[in-house]
Amino acid sequence: MVAAPDSLTVFAPQGMLGYGIPERSMRLGMERRPDILAVDAGSIDPGPHYLGSGTSFTNRRSVRKDLEMILDAAHAHRIPVLIGSAGGAGGDAHLDWLIEIYREICRERGYGFRTARISAEIDRGWLRSRLADGAISPLDHDNVLTPGHLERATRIVGQMGYEPFMRAIEAGAEVVIAGRSFDPVMMGAHALLQGFDRGLTVHMGKLLECGGAAAYPRHGSDGLLATLYRDSFTVEPPNPDKVCTVASVAAHSLYERANPYHMEFPGGAIDLHATRFEQESERRVRISGTRYIAAPHYTIKLEGVERVGYRTIAIAGVRDPILISRFDDYVANIRSRVAERYPDGYRLTIHSYGRNGVMGPIEAARAEQPFELGLVFEVVADDPETSAAVLALTRSAALHVTYPGRKAIAGNLAFPFSPSDIAVGPVYEFTIHHLVEVEDPCAPFAMDLFTT
Amino acid sequence: MPEQSPRRPSGALANTATIGDVAAFVTSKNAGPYKVALDIVFATAAEYERFVGQAGLDRAAVAAIYGIPLADVLDVIHFAPAFAVKITLRRRITAGATGDSDVYGAQQHVPLMQHRIAW
Numbered sequence: 001m002v003a004a005p006d007s008l009t010v011f012a013p014q015g016m017l018g019y020g021i022p023e024r025s026m027r028l029g030m031e032r033r034p035d036i037l038a039v040d041a042g043s044i045d046p047g048p049h050y051l052g053s054g055t056s057f058t059n060r061r062s063v064r065k066d067l068e069m070i071l072d073a074a075h076a077h078r079i080p081v082l083i084g085s086a087g088g089a090g091g092d093a094h095l096d097w098l099i100e101i102y103r104e105i106c107r108e109r110g111y112g113f114r115t116a117r118i119s120a121e122i123d124r125g126w127l128r129s130r131l132a133d134g135a136i137s138p139l140d141h142d143n144v145l146t147p148g149h150l151e152r153a154t155r156i157v158g159q160m161g162y163e164p165f166m167r168a169i170e171a172g173a174e175v176v177i178a179g180r181s182f183d184p185v186m187m188g189a190h191a192l193l194q195g196f197d198r199g200l201t202v203h204m205g206k207l208l209e210c211g212g213a214a215a216y217p218r219h220g221s222d223g224l225l226a227t228l229y230r231d232s233f234t235v236e237p238p239n240p241d242k243v244c245t246v247a248s249v250a251a252h253s254l255y256e257r258a259n260p261y262h263m264e265f266p267g268g269a270i271d272l273h274a275t276r277f278e279q280e281s282e283r284r285v286r287i288s289g290t291r292y293i294a295a296p297h298y299t300i301k302l303e304g305v306e307r308v309g310y311r312t313i314a315i316a317g318v319r320d321p322i323l324i325s326r327f328d329d330y331v332a333n334i335r336s337r338v339a340e341r342y343p344d345g346y347r348l349t350i351h352s353y354g355r356n357g358v359m360g361p362i363e364a365a366r367a368e369q370p371f372e373l374g375l376v377f378e379v380v381a382d383d384p385e386t387s388a389a390v391l392a393l394t395r396s397a398a399l400h401v402t403y404p405g406r407k408a409i410a411g412n413l414a415f416p417f418s419p420s421d422i423a424v425g426p427v428y429e430f431t432i433h434h435l436v437e438v439e440d441p442c443a444p445f446a447m448d449l450f451t452t
Numbered sequence: 453m454p455e456q457s458p459r460r461p462s463g464a465l466a467n468t469a470t471i472g473d474v475a476a477f478v479t480s481k482n483a484g485p486y487k488v489a490l491d492i493v494f495a496t497a498a499e500y501e502r503f504v505g506q507a508g509l510d511r512a513a514v515a516a517i518y519g520i521p522l523a524d525v526l527d528v529i530h531f532a533p534a535f536a537v538k539i540t541l542r543r544r545i546t547a548g549a550t551g552d553s554d555v556y557g558a559q560q561h562v563p564l565m566q567h568r569i570a571w
Binding site for chain 2: 046047259308349357361364427429433
């Protein structure tokens with residue numbers, strides 16, 4: 001056991017693997033001799049599709065380019081790399097997609113890293129027994145989980161905490177690639193092993209997880225450096241054109257969180273009521289006073305989706321002012337034409353951009369009539385054939401139905417593309433967003449070790 | 453950047469401004485698939501304190517601005533360290549579910565940004 005260091009520097013070269021790393025920021029960041037490279041590779045924000053389909057919302061070529069830069073830097077400086085929420089949604093398909101890219105790079109460059117792969121897909125038999133024990137509760141909603149949800153879910157992941165990463169580091173891993181992870185854990189697993197303050201460690205990770213987003217100007221994908229001390233930590237962008245200010249850092253504490261004073265994570269929470277943000281230099285902010293509060297039970301957040309059908313869409317514009325003035329009549333006529341042939345078994349949505357396409361029923365703006373509208377016709381049905389058939393009828397009805405005062409009797413729509421109908425594929429919805437109590441924070445997350 | 457530059461309205465609008473006129477940022481973004489968080493961030497402590505003192509922005513006011521039930525405004529939190537006010541709304545539709553129109557929740561800020569306050 002080596003003596004505990006007084007400080008630890010963590011470099012997050014970007015907020016999302018695959019969103020790009022400025023080469024100058026990478027070089028300047030590495031010149032600061034960080035102890036660890038850590039990067040978040042996923043998010044739940046792009047929606048339920050990716051968890052269901054097993055695909056990444058990030059692009060393979062872009063991910064490969066970023067990972068090459070990270071591995072080159074790690075190899076040259078002999079420092080560990082920790083990556084969480086691999087492949088975006090962090091299921092096994094996503095994790096193996098990223099590991100395949102990783103192995104390609106290592107093979108081409110001759111890198112031999114001792115590597116840990118940590119799965120975040122959770123065993124359903126174990127979840128059923130946890131459910132029977134009353135150890136699963138809804139998060140942010142009131143839908144009680146049932147055995148049926150577990151059975152129907154296409155894929156279920158759990159957000160791992162610090163412990164699975166700590167176990168991988170203790171097992172000698174130089175590179176850790178993990179499935180779905182609580183965003184800040186990659187940045188703090190070493191710090192917790194070295195006994196740094198837990199509240200400061202979590203807060204530091206929270207600021208690093210989005211890379212340069214905690215610096216101003218907030219523009220483009222970029223990195224952030226943090227140095228953790230025994231009583232505080234500092235953050236600073238490697239990019240000399242950016243600055244961390246008290247406002248930029250404090251504002252980032254708000255980001256994607258319901259409550260800036262209190263942030264929960266697997267095993268506890270941090271409390272920011274006594275946090276101090278101090279401008280230490282023109283570009284660096286020092287943070288202290290963030291407190292850790294242990295949770296009565298260690299919980300893991302579960303995320304799961306169910307397939308609810310297949311989507312087909314068509315996109316079209318409307319320029320005719322008479323149609324726009326009678327838009328509600330027009331839509332009613334389309335719906336009744338479609339319903340004559342297909343009374344039920346699908347869901348038809350007409351998104352009308354220029355009217356209330358973004359805010360929907362709560363749109364309060366009452367502007368004068370727009371000169372054009374953008375329409376997206378959307379059908380979701382149980383099978384792809386029904387979805388395509390209903391959308392095709394909707395599209396032809398929309399092109400030809402009448403409305404009061406109509407003069408343009410040859411066609412109602414301007415289609416930008418041929419073909420007009422686009423099969424989007426399976427549609428998933430979040431059905432599992434729950435907390436499960438666990439005894440051993442590592443047990444649900446299987447780890448394999450290999451050397452590239 | 454605010455949609456409109458600060459102006460000096462006359463008549464009934466004298467001594468008023470929109471939140472977008474006076475704040476540095478007004479943003480919205482999912483806080484998980486079931487909530488949308490709205491942030492109003494000011495450039496200085498003085499502007500933040502002036503806003504907190506006279507905007508009267510509480511849960512009922514936010515419900516009225518958005519035309520949604522009070523129960524769907526989950527929280528209004530003042531966060532002095534960032535010169536910011538954070539509002540959390542319950543989403544009408546879970547992110548990405550059929551019928552949703554804003555998967556990231558990134559364009560739900562406009563009613564707040566255009567809300568007019570005494571200033």
